[in-house]
Amino acid sequence: MVKTASTMLPLGTQAPNFELPDVVTGQTISLSSFAGKPLLVMFICQHCPFVKHIKSELANLGKDYANRDLGIVAISSNDINKYPDDAPEKLKVMAEEAGFLFPICFDESQEVAKAYTAACTPDFFLFDADQKLVYRGQLDDSRPSNGIPVTGKDLRAALNAILTGKTVDSNQKPSIGCNIKWKPGNEPSYYG
Numbered sequence: 001m002v003k004t005a006s007t008m009l010p011l012g013t014q015a016p017n018f019e020l021p022d023v024v025t026g027q028t029i030s031l032s033s034f035a036g037k038p039l040l041v042m043f044i045c046q047h048c049p050f051v052k053h054i055k056s057e058l059a060n061l062g063k064d065y066a067n068r069d070l071g072i073v074a075i076s077s078n079d080i081n082k083y084p085d086d087a088p089e090k091l092k093v094m095a096e097e098a099g100f101l102f103p104i105c106f107d108e109s110q111e112v113a114k115a116y117t118a119a120c121t122p123d124f125f126l127f128d129a130d131q132k133l134v135y136r137g138q139l140d141d142s143r144p145s146n147g148i149p150v151t152g153k154d155l156r157a158a159l160n161a162i163l164t165g166k167t168v169d170s171n172q173k174p175s176i177g178c179n180i181k182w183k184p185g186n187e188p189s190y191y192g
Contacts, residue, residue: 004120004179007190008136011170015039015131016115020075020105023088024095029103034071036129038162040155042074043113043123043180044104046094047085050177051121053144055098057152058122061159062101068163072102077113078121078181086181113180114188120177126158126168134162137172 019030031039042058044051051058062072074095078086088106095104107113116125126135135158142148154173161168182191 003176005174005176006123006136006138007117007119008172008174009117009125009133011133011136013133015041015125015127015133016112018075018105018107018112018115020107020112021088022103023076023092023106024100024104027103029073029105031131034073037069037071038129038134038159039071039073039127039131040159041116041125041127042072043077043116043118043121044074045076045078045083045086045121045178045181046090047078047083048121048178049144053142054122054139054150054152055094057139057150059098059100061152061155063099065159065163066101070159070163074100074102074104075107075112075118076104076121077107077110077118079110079183079186080108081183083181110180110183110186117188117190118180119190120175120179122177123175124155126155126162128162134158134168135172136175138175141173143176
């Protein structure tokens, strides 16, 4: 299990546009679907041990913030030819079994992952209501087999700050996970 850190896209970056199919409903989800409210974009997949480790907390986040003025979307960008467990039908099963209340979209071209400079699963990007990046980094300090409980404390602190009009702490730790599984020849310049 190779550990890859997030790229730490500069704070203040404008949210890149996207238009992707939700694997559960088939509806098209886009950046404009969340206009005028903060948005959490999560790059995840089905097979990664780091994502499996926090899957319940991701479901809890969806439930805990469901009635808040916040958009949440998960995106999977992995090469499904080499990683068939990350295919849309498998992502749908994961979303339904975990009880995700947010859309999970499939980025077949991997262009959305590149636009966000997503590097690992999980990778988190929180944008304010003006779609400017205010947080990118880890869920919390827990990793598979390090014994630290999964609480979501880092991401929850950023979410709570943005939802209460406070400034998000700029001291942020990168997320760590499995690298995005790029299609051969499609690796971005920041990979590796």
